Amino acid sequence: MITYDLKGKTALVTGGASGIGFATAKMLAGFGCTVAINFLADDPRGPEAVDKINDAGGKAIMAPGSVGDAVDCVAMVNKAVADLGRLDLLFANAGTPGTSRRIAPPELDMITEDLWQTLLQVNLLGVFRCAKTAAPALKAANGAIVSTASIAGLGRAGSSLAYGATKAGVVSLTQNLARALAPEVRVNAIAPGAVDSSWMVNWTNEERQQSIERALLKRRCQPEDLAEVVLFLGFGAAMVTGQTITVDGGLTL
Numbered sequence: 001m002i003t004y005d006l007k008g009k010t011a012l013v014t015g016g017a018s019g020i021g022f023a024t025a026k027m028l029a030g031f032g033c034t035v036a037i038n039f040l041a042d043d044p045r046g047p048e049a050v051d052k053i054n055d056a057g058g059k060a061i062m063a064p065g066s067v068g069d070a071v072d073c074v075a076m077v078n079k080a081v082a083d084l085g086r087l088d089l090l091f092a093n094a095g096t097p098g099t100s101r102r103i104a105p106p107e108l109d110m111i112t113e114d115l116w117q118t119l120l121q122v123n124l125l126g127v128f129r130c131a132k133t134a135a136p137a138l139k140a141a142n143g144a145i146v147s148t149a150s151i152a153g154l155g156r157a158g159s160s161l162a163y164g165a166t167k168a169g170v171v172s173l174t175q176n177l178a179r180a181l182a183p184e185v186r187v188n189a190i191a192p193g194a195v196d197s198s199w200m201v202n203w204t205n206e207e208r209q210q211s212i213e214r215a216l217l218k219r220r221c222q223p224e225d226l227a228e229v230v231l232f233l234g235f236g237a238a239m240v241t242g243q244t245i246t247v248d249g250g251l252t253l
Contacts, residue, residue, distance in 0.1 A: 001228060004235050006033035010084040011234070012077065014038040014067050014130060015094030017045035019197035020148065023223030024091055024230045025049065029058025031231070036063040036080040038094065067094045067126030068118070077133040087137035089234040092127040092147040097159035105161050116162050123166035124173070131177055131187070139184040144234045147174055147189040148226075149244050151252050154191055167191075171244045178242030186241040188233040193248025195221045216250025225249075 011028050015021040016037035025035045035053065039046030041064040053060035061083055065076030081087050098118045103110045127147050138145065152158025153167025170189060178187040194211035211220055229247050233240065246252060 002232060002236065004031045004231060006031040006235065009033045009088040009235070010036070010086055011089035011091060012036045012038065012063060012080045012084070012087060012130075012134065013091045013093060014126070015148075016091075017043055017049045020192065020195065020223045020226045020230075021091070021093045022049050023197075024093070024227040025060065026053055026056075026058070027224065027227045027231060028089075029053045029056075029060055033089075034059040034061070034084060036061050036084055038063040038065060038067070038076060038080070040064070040066055066122075067092075067130060068096075068122035070125075070129060073126060073129040074133050077130055081134065081137045086141050087134055088141045088143040090130060090134045090138060090143070090145045091230055091234070092130045092145060094126055095123045095148060097163050098122075099159055099163075103160035105157060111160060111162050115160070119160075119162050119166045123163070124169040127170055127173060128177075131173075131181075135181060135185070139181065142184050144185060145177065145181070145187045146230045146233045147187075149174070149189040149191045151191050151193045151246060151248055154244070154246065154252070156193075156252060174244055175242045182241065186233075186237070188237070188240060188242070189244040190226055190229050190233070191244050191246045191248070192226055193221060193246070193251040195223065195226065197223050211251060214251055215248065216253055219249060221247060221249055 013025045016025045017039035050060045063080040065072045067073045149170040150167040152164040158164045174189040
């Protein structure tokens with residue numbers, strides 16, 4: 001693993017209470033970064049995540065709020081930046097599948113207006129809101145944005161066609177934010193494949209095994225596998241911007 005000296009650096013991680021978000025926050029803190037962890041205000045895992053990092057000797061603060069709500073999101077980002085004092089990395093990771101089971105492409109009747117609204121507000125507009133609000137602080141620090149897209153946004157079938165569409169939007173948004181915020185801020189995204197983490201979609205054991213067999217590296221990604229790439233894009237990769245990096249163990253190949 002690449003090591004980083006992140007003392008004096010700060011990061012805001014949305015959706016940081018579990019899974020990829022928490023693994024990234026923990027890794028950032030392990031290298032000396034002060035991390036603001038965003039989570040839904042009623043999610044008890046948020047304060048627990050902050051306590052875990054602080055108890056391990058890292059520095060983390062709470063940044064509760066919903067990225068899917070325009071007013072709440074802006075207030076959350078502004079307070080996090082003020083509490084941190086600066087912002088070097090925005091990891092726009094918060095997202096939702098909006099469903100507890102996979103909706104196959106032919107099941108169009110299951111794709112409701114409410115599902116679209118939830119996914120658009122959280123997965124796509126939430127990324128834009130965070131980036132727009134954090135942009136002045138990131139420009140001042142010559143910082144970086146990393147967003148969580150998905151292989152579902154790169155042509156693979158995901159939890160639903162609406163989910164895939166929002167993640168394809170994140171890929172496009174990444175390119176255009178890179179244009180908008182250059183040269184001060186680099187903007188990239190990760191596209192996870194099958195990841196062993198807490199997620200609302202209930203995959204069967206057969207589906208999990210199939211994802212292992214189809215992957216060239218013969219295992220499912222762990223949240224830490226994604227965290228490594230986020231840190232590289234955030235604090236290395238000086239000439240990489242506007243890119244979406246697939247992290248799936250060769251599943252899409």
